Amino acid sequence: MTLFLDILSQARNDIMEISRYISERNLSAADRFVDAVDQTIQRLCDNPTIGERLYSDPTGKIRLTLVSGFRNYLIFFRQEETVLQVLRVLHGARDFSNLFD
Numbered sequence: 770m771t772l773f774l775d776i777l778s779q780a781r782n783d784i785m786e787i788s789r790y791i792s793e794r795n796l797s798a799a800d801r802f803v804d805a806v807d808q809t810i811q812r813l814c815d816n817p818t819i820g821e822r823l824y825s826d827p828t829g830k831i832r833l834t835l836v837s838g839f840r841n842y843l844i845f846f847r848q849e850e851t852v853l854q855v856l857r858v859l860h861g862a863r864d865f866s867n868l869f870d
């Protein structure tokens with residue numbers, strides 16, 4: 770079952786900020802990053818269980834997965850019935866343990 774997609778505004782902002790940061794060093798890498806995020810999200814819509822559960826989420830609903838080809842970046846998401854919500858896209862070195870309280 771393919772899910773409907775809801776990319777929250779904070780996740781959109783994350784993608785834009787990361788892309789802007791990468792483009793300052795390598796414009797084509799920034800384009801590849803945005804494409805990789807899109808492809809990873811589409812794969813999640815087809816199979817939302819491929820990500821790991823976020824250990825600090827008491828609800829157990831938030832999951833994360835690596836952006837394909839950009840192993841330092843993570844997509845945080847959850848499935849709500851027939852909707853896949855993309856919550857955040859963050860660098861893996863960030864402290865994300867309290868982001869979803």
